[in-house]
Amino acid sequence: xxxxxxxxxxxxxxxxxxxxxxxxxxxxxxxxxxxxxxxxxxxxxxxxxxxxxxxxxxxxxxxxxxxxxxxxxxxxxxxxxxxxxxxxxxxxxxxxxxxxxxxxxxxxxxxxxxxxxxxxxxxxxxxxxxxxxxxxxxxxxxxxxxxxxxxxxxxxxxxxxxxxxxxxxxxxxxxxxxxxxxxxxxxxxxxxxxxxxxxxxxxxxxxxxxxxxxxxxxxxxxxxxxxxxxxxxxxxxxxxxxxxxxxxxxxxxxxxxxxxxxxxxxxxxxxxxxx
Amino acid sequence: xxxxxxxxxxxxxxxxxxxxxxxxxxxxxxxxxxxxxxxxxxxxxxxxxxxxxxxxxxxxxxxxxxxxxxxxxxxxxxxxxxxxxxxxxxxxxxxxxxxxxxxxxxxxxxxxxxxxxxxxxxxxxxxxxxxxxxxxxxxxxxxxxxxxxxxxxxxxxxxxxxxxxxxxxxxxxxxxxxxxxxxxxxxxxxxxxxxxxxxxxxxxxxxxxxxxxxxxxxxxxxxxxxxxxxxxxxxxxxxxxxxxxxxxxxxxxxxxxxxxxxxxxxxxxxxxxxx
Numbered sequence: 001x002x003x004x005x006x007x008x009x010x011x012x013x014x015x016x017x018x019x020x021x022x023x024x025x026x027x028x029x030x031x032x033x034x035x036x037x038x039x040x041x042x043x044x045x046x047x048x049x050x051x052x053x054x055x056x057x058x059x060x061x062x063x064x065x066x067x068x069x070x071x072x073x074x075x076x077x078x079x080x081x082x083x084x085x086x087x088x089x090x091x092x093x094x095x096x097x098x099x100x101x102x103x104x105x106x107x108x109x110x111x112x113x114x115x116x117x118x119x120x121x122x123x124x125x126x127x128x129x130x131x132x133x134x135x136x137x138x139x140x141x142x143x144x145x146x147x148x149x150x151x152x153x154x155x156x157x158x159x160x161x162x163x164x165x166x167x168x169x170x171x172x173x174x175x176x177x178x179x180x181x182x183x184x185x186x187x188x189x190x191x192x193x194x195x196x197x198x199x200x201x202x203x204x205x206x207x208x209x210x211x212x213x214x215x216x217x218x219x220x221x222x223x224x225x226x227x228x229x230x231x232x233x234x235x236x237x238x239x240x241x242x243x244x245x246x247x248x249x250x251x252x253x254x255x256x257x258x259x260x261x262x263x264x265x266x267x268x269x270x271x272x273x274x275x
Numbered sequence: 276x277x278x279x280x281x282x283x284x285x286x287x288x289x290x291x292x293x294x295x296x297x298x299x300x301x302x303x304x305x306x307x308x309x310x311x312x313x314x315x316x317x318x319x320x321x322x323x324x325x326x327x328x329x330x331x332x333x334x335x336x337x338x339x340x341x342x343x344x345x346x347x348x349x350x351x352x353x354x355x356x357x358x359x360x361x362x363x364x365x366x367x368x369x370x371x372x373x374x375x376x377x378x379x380x381x382x383x384x385x386x387x388x389x390x391x392x393x394x395x396x397x398x399x400x401x402x403x404x405x406x407x408x409x410x411x412x413x414x415x416x417x418x419x420x421x422x423x424x425x426x427x428x429x430x431x432x433x434x435x436x437x438x439x440x441x442x443x444x445x446x447x448x449x450x451x452x453x454x455x456x457x458x459x460x461x462x463x464x465x466x467x468x469x470x471x472x473x474x475x476x477x478x479x480x481x482x483x484x485x486x487x488x489x490x491x492x493x494x495x496x497x498x499x500x501x502x503x504x505x506x507x508x509x510x511x512x513x514x515x516x517x518x519x520x521x522x523x524x525x526x527x528x529x530x531x532x533x534x535x536x537x538x539x540x541x542x543x544x545x546x547x548x549x550x
Contacts, residue, residue, distance in 0.1 A: 042328055043318060050523050053317055123527075154429040165447060168440055248325050252398075 006235045009034040009243070010224070011065030012074045013058070016044030017253060018153070018194035019076030020260035022100060023242070025221035026074065030228075033235050035242040036068050039257070040275065042248035045153065046079040047122025047193075054124070058084035059091055060275040064245065066092055071233055074224055075099040078121055078193050078216065082130030096227055103223040104190050104216035105134030109142065111212050112188040116143045118177050118211075121192030123148040131192050145177040145186060153195045157256050161198045170199065170206045178207055190214045198259055244270040281510045284309040284518070285499070286340030287349045288333070291319030292528060293428070293469035294351030295535035297375060298517065300496035301349065305503075308510050310517040311343050314532070315550065317523035320428065321354040322397025322468075329399070333359035334366055335550040339520065341367055346508055349499055350374040353396055353468050353491065357405030371502055378498040379465050379491035380409035384417065386487050387463040391418045393452050393486075396467030398423040406467050420452040420461060428470045432531050436473045445474065445481045453482055465489045473534055519545040 010030070012023050016039050023037050038061050040046075046054045058080040062073055073088065073095055075081045081099025089097045108117050119131045126148040135142050151169055160166050179185045189211050191197060197215050204213055228234045244265065246253040250272060254265040285305070287298050291314050298312050313336050315321075321329045333355040337348055348363065348370055350356045356374030364372045383392050394406040401423040410417050426444055435441050454460045464486050466472060472490050479488055503509045519540065521528040525547060529540040 042324060044323070048319070048524065048527060049317060053523050150433050151426065151429045151435075154426045158425050160426075165443055168443070172440060248328050249323065252323060 005071050006233045007238065008069050008071035009036045010072045010074060011035075011062075011068065011070030012037045012076050013061045013065060013080070014039050014076040014194060015046040015057075015079065016041050017157070017257040017260050020257050021194045021197040021217040022074065022076035022220055024261050025215075025217040026224060027240065027242070029221040029225045030234075031240050032238045033240065034238045036065055036070060036245065037242060038065055038245040038273070039247070039253060041246045041253055042275070045122065046077055047124040047153070049079075049124065051083040051128070054079055055084040055087050057275070058088060062088050062092060064273055064275065066095065070095070072224065072228060073097045074220065076194055076217075076220070078125045079128070082125055082128045096231065098220060098224050098227060100194065100216040100220045101130050101134050101192075103219035104192060104214055105131055106138055107219040108188050108190045108214045109135055109138035111214060112139075112142070114187045115139060115141055116184050116186045117188040117190065118186040119144065119146040119190045119192050120149045120152075120173070120177075120196065121146075122153065123150055125192050131190060143184060147173060147177045149173040149193075149196075152193065152199055156195045156198045156259065159259055162202050166199070166202045167206055170202050174203070174206050178211065186211060188212045188214060191216060195260070242269070245273045246270055247273060247275055280346050281508045282513065283344050283346035284311045285347045285349060286310075286337075286343065286345030287312045287351050288336045288340060288355070289314050289351040289469060290321040290332075290354065291316050292432070292532040292535050295532050296469045296472040296492040297349065297351035297495055299536050300490075300492040301499060302515065302517070304496040304500045306515050307513045308515065309513045311340055311345060311520065312517060313340055313520040313548070314522070314528060316521045316528055317550070320397065321352055322399040322428070324354075324399065326358040326403070329354055330359040330362050332550070333363060337363050337367060339548055339550065341370065345370070347499065347503060348372045349495065351469055351495070353400045354403070357400055357403045371506065373495060373499050373502060375469065375491040375495045376405050376409050376467075378494035379467060379489055380406055381413055382494040383463050383465045383489045384410055384413035386489060387414075387417070389462050390414060390416055391459050391461045392463040392465065393461040394419065394421040394465045394467050395424045395427075395448070395452075395471065396421075397428065398425055400467050406465060418459060422448060422452045424448045424468075424471075427468065427474055431470045431473045431534065434534055437477050441474070441477045442481055445477050449478070449481050453486065461486065463487045463489060466491060470535070517544070520548045521545055522548060522550050
């Protein structure tokens with residue numbers, strides 16, 4: 001790419017609103033960059049769909065972002081990162097593509113002292129085993145426990161993110177994988193779903209001080225920043241604008257999206273697109 | 276339709292596996308009929324999608340069932356019943372089409388003594404107001420409270436259907452609408468989502484003995500039976516076979532579907548279709 005390319009926006013793609021946690025982290029790391037965020041709200045969730053369908057959806061979504069002239073694609077959806085990253089790289093070469101799985105796995109391996117780690121995510125992500133494979137690439141001796149926490153998505157979207165009831169639900173999922181005072185208790189827990197960061201406080205409270213939480217959103221934002229820097233594509237003089245695209249339900253995108261972005265989304269900034 | 280038509284199967288359509296509770300009730304009411312069930316598992320859930328998208332999906336799904344020669348269409352999805360019924364009737368006339376909203380609303384109005392009733396469902400169903408409108412058609416003086424219970428879908432799919440934690444979640448949703456000993460306390464509660472029947476015991480336990488539960492699946496099955504009888508289309512000599520169609524994820528359809536159908540589903544009986 002050429003120098004003028006650095007002014008192009010960064011494209012962020014997710015199955016819905018969960019990826020707004022990744023956008024939030026990206027905007028915090030890269031306040032002068034412009035972003036185009038696409039939430040495929042018409043076909044959310046990807047977590048329960050087949051790899052073939054998810055790959056097809058991801059390619060369609062990326063096409064829209066590529067047509068908007070992005071300089072970097074961030075796959076903020078764990079499910080799509082797990083199954084569609086190679087297809088995306090092949091289809092849109094030489095566009096740099098970063099998913100959320102690799103940075104999360106890498107950070108987890110770096111932060112774990114014992115090498116005993118836990119991963120939680122949607123059914124699709126956990127069953128697909130992408131985090132488990134990525135962690136083993138960085139640390140072949142890792143002992144990994146993994147569990148889908150299907151209710152967490154609904155909890156976060158409902159805005160039920162703290163309190164006794166939420167912690168009881170979190171405990172029901174985490175206790176079997178975090179165990180008690182066992183010597184094989186994981187010391188690191190990867191939040192392998194973009195919907196989970198709003199539940200961080202409840203998860204931290206249940207997991208206890210001995211477990212470090214790895215938020216894929218944060219680690220991905222750092223990876224994107226480093227990649228752009230190395231490629232000479234960082235934009236120091238942008239306006240930090242974000243344009244939102246959604247494939248359905250703008251009102252809901254704004255209302256629920258606010259939970260994940262951490263600030264209000266105005267309906268006028270959201271464009272409806274058909275994939 | 277002609278007499279030979281009575282041997283044709285009944286088509287049942289849902290956004291996913293929830294409609295299997297309706298199929299279960301239909302098979303119980305009509306054990307000699309054959310069924311074709313289509314679960315649009317690639318695009319589930321409909322509850323959070325726009326009316327326009329849901330109508331388009333419903334028309335596509337119905338097309339597949341019509342091409343299989345059905346004599347009756349049952350829209351087992353509350354969201355699609357709420358927004359797409361007229362479009363379906365217009366598109367496939369003279370095929371009889373029954374949704375789940377009308378029978379549920381009618382039963383609720385018949386069973387309520389006080390006329391104070393409550394409706395729970397997905398976000399899309401409740402916000403769309405179809406149950407509220409249908410109830411007012413049958414009983415203009417009805418006092419209606421309605422609430423989306425978004426977590427119930429995830430609970431049922433996870434198989435978390437009883438116990439203290441489940442009842443605490445149910446109570447958090449129901450207490451604000453069922454009130455305490457208030458004289459305006461509803462005496463009837465419509466389960467306006469096909470995913471909710473597996474949670475009946477927990478809901479009944481929280482609601483208490485003074486509240487009658489209306490299961491749309493049961494009332495719809497009775498309505499279908501009556502309709503076929505009047506039209507002279509009842510099949511007394513069929514084999515009671517069911518053929519399943521799903522738009523994605525056959526393994527998950529069988530595994531999760533079992534919770535809603537109440538019996539195992541063999542993968543060989545499920546055909547993958549593309550809409």
